Structure formats: structure tokens, C-alpha cells
Amino acid sequence: MSDDRYYHVDSDLVPAGEATVSVDDRGFRYGDAAFETLRAYGGSIFAWDDHLERLERTCEALSLEHGLSAADLRSRIDETLAANDLADAYVRLSITRGVQPGKLTPHPDVDPTVVIYAKPLPRGGLESEPVWDGPATVQTAETRRVPDEAIPAAAKTHNYLNGVLARAELEGGADEALMCDLEGHVSEGATSNLWFVRDGELFTPTTDGPVLPGITREIVLEIARNDGLSVHEGQYELPDVLEADEAFLTNRTWELRPIATLDGHEIGGGPITVRLSRSYDECVEESCYQSDRP
Structure with missing residues (x-):
């Protein structure tokens, strides 16, 4: 090239x-x-x-x-x-x-x-290498997510000022800004969807709020349900995430990226994050690389 x-x-x-x-x-x-x-x-x-x-x-x-x-x-x-x-x-x-x-x-x-x-x-699928250097360091932002009634959350437009302002708040080399809605519910990252695990169950903020319905998010939802995991979409507060056993972010480039810390509080990935990441890689392998692996 x-x-x-x-x-x-x-x-x-x-x-x-x-x-x-x-x-x-x-x-x-x-x-x-x-x-x-x-x-x-x-x-x-x-x-x-x-x-x-x-x-x-x-x-x-x-x-x-x-x-x-x-x-x-x-x-x-x-x-x-x-x-x-x-x-x-x-x-x-x-x-x-x-x-x-x-x-x-x-x-x-x-x-x-x-x-x-x-x-x-890098190559994806079962022989993939992550595009990220390590699990994400995440900080909550004072910038609130634009309400759906103002700009439709499901519309992926060039107007990314909301995310830019959230990312501008980051300090200490953090990787992602986590935004809340106007009521204080956790919403999404500046360019990612949020997930967390508690007691073996998977949670993610609902797209009924100001959350972009990510394509990777939808694929992970399908994988998780097919794998028999209990999956919840709802409204959650920041302490729900801070008390999680595992947490990760998804977007098209990162795929699934564990959250190392949120506002300095250690969370990390875990067995469900690893399991979903593996299933995602298998999906990519089957869909795009036409692998003969089972």
C-alpha cells in the first residue's frame, strides 16, 4: 500500500x-x-x-x-x-x-x-488482535447527552459536538467519556455503548433514552441471548455500574473493550466479557473469513 x-x-x-x-x-x-x-x-x-x-x-x-x-x-x-x-x-x-x-x-x-x-x-475474527492498547479508562462527563426530543439519538449525523465536549473533559489520558441523560441515568460513551455485568446477568442502557442503537450493540445483544445469558435493557444509575462485576464498551472499531476503571474505581472484564468477545470473533470469522472452524 x-x-x-x-x-x-x-x-x-x-x-x-x-x-x-x-x-x-x-x-x-x-x-x-x-x-x-x-x-x-x-x-x-x-x-x-x-x-x-x-x-x-x-x-x-x-x-x-x-x-x-x-x-x-x-x-x-x-x-x-x-x-x-x-x-x-x-x-x-x-x-x-x-x-x-x-x-x-x-x-x-x-x-x-x-x-x-x-x-x-488488524485482522479480526478468531485470529484477531485488538485495535486498543488495553482495557479502557473511563471518566463520567458533566456534559449531558442531548435529549432525543432535541436531536434524534438514533440518527448518526456529522453533528458530534456533544461527544466532542464530553471528550474535552477527559483528564490523565482517559480513553472514553461516559455521559448521562438529563435525569442522571447513565447513557453511553462519546463513541460507544455501555455494558455491565452483575451476578452473572448482563445490563445495558435502553435505546428508549438518548442512546445510539449501535450495530455492535445489537449483535452483542443477539449473541448474549443466544448464549442463554439473562439480558436487561433499562435505565441505570452510576452506582449500578460502579458496583458491577464486569463492564465493557462496544463500538464498531473497538468491538468489545473491557473497562479497566470508571472514575478511578476498578472494574475490569471477566468471564462473561471474554465469552461474548469470543462469540463475537466467531461471528466475524464465519461471516467474513469463511472459516471452516466449527
Whole structure:
């Protein structure tokens, strides 16, 4: 792979150093854009259909009728991976409302801006290496999660200022900020979903609150239920997490990452975290690497 990666910008593959969008693009001006963070394993996009469905839900929430087909989007992603000679990679797909200068009100006719870029990650699955250096150090943030009534929590948009402000509070090299909702219930990390284990049972904040329904979160829920674990989705307070036997975070890049400490309180992973991580790796292996392992 060359030193200069290639980005896919509006149907063209261009060197990363030459990839640009207009200063009048609404994604730049207002965060008026949808995006998905995906992971390629062995050249295959894991859970592509799930990502596509969430992307469309986001665009619907934004009233962004981009007119792009699933096949078109997937072709652009595959071209980006091929141009960068990548099989295992982080992939980001963004669709903005395009260039509509002059007013805040969106115009119904959309000529979208589509940007895709990829960067290498380690192999996943049963022979995987974590992308993280170690279990996460987490701190609670004073910044509250934006209520669903203000900005739909299920919409994955370019407007990430809420998470930026939470991460800006971190001290001492912490890895993630844990946010609460306006009522003080734990919600999610700036870029991750939260899980904890007590007495052999698994808990995660409900998406009925201001929680992004992560694709990895949904996969872990399915794995846990298939493995016979007792799973609870609800509203929880910070002490519920601090008193947990195990805790971990999920997102597409980290997959499952144990929480070493929360606000200096040691928690760590454990047998259920290890068990779910193994099952997740098996799912990736079967889906993307076409392994012959049972």
C-alpha cells in the first residue's frame, strides 16, 4: 500500500492529500450529513445490511433524500478498499446534503456529497488482535447527552459536538467519556455503548433514552441471548455500574473493550466479557473469513 491513501469523493478516487469538499457544503457548514462507521474483515463489510438500514433511518430523520442506491454505495466502498489494497480496515461513509449556500432551510432537491475513506486495521475474527492498547479508562462527563426530543439519538449525523465536549473533559489520558441523560441515568460513551455485568446477568442502557442503537450493540445483544445469558435493557444509575462485576464498551472499531476503571474505581472484564468477545470473533470469522472452524 502506498504512503498516500485514496479517498472516494463524489464518484472519484483521489489521493487523500487532494480530497476536498466545498466550504459551502452543508455537512461542513451545519453538520447536515449522515455517516456510518464500518469495518471490513477479509474484504467483506461486516453487517452491511444493518449499517445500510441505520443510514437510511438517519437520512429519513434528516429529510435527506439522497437518491443513491445500496449497490452504488457498496460499489464505492469496494472501490476504496481496492484502491488502498485493504482487506481489513476501518471504513467511514458520509453523505451530506451537498452544496446549498445562503440559508439554513434545506432545499428539497439534493445533489449529495459522498465521501468514503478507509484505513488499515488488524485482522479480526478468531485470529484477531485488538485495535486498543488495553482495557479502557473511563471518566463520567458533566456534559449531558442531548435529549432525543432535541436531536434524534438514533440518527448518526456529522453533528458530534456533544461527544466532542464530553471528550474535552477527559483528564490523565482517559480513553472514553461516559455521559448521562438529563435525569442522571447513565447513557453511553462519546463513541460507544455501555455494558455491565452483575451476578452473572448482563445490563445495558435502553435505546428508549438518548442512546445510539449501535450495530455492535445489537449483535452483542443477539449473541448474549443466544448464549442463554439473562439480558436487561433499562435505565441505570452510576452506582449500578460502579458496583458491577464486569463492564465493557462496544463500538464498531473497538468491538468489545473491557473497562479497566470508571472514575478511578476498578472494574475490569471477566468471564462473561471474554465469552461474548469470543462469540463475537466467531461471528466475524464465519461471516467474513469463511472459516471452516466449527
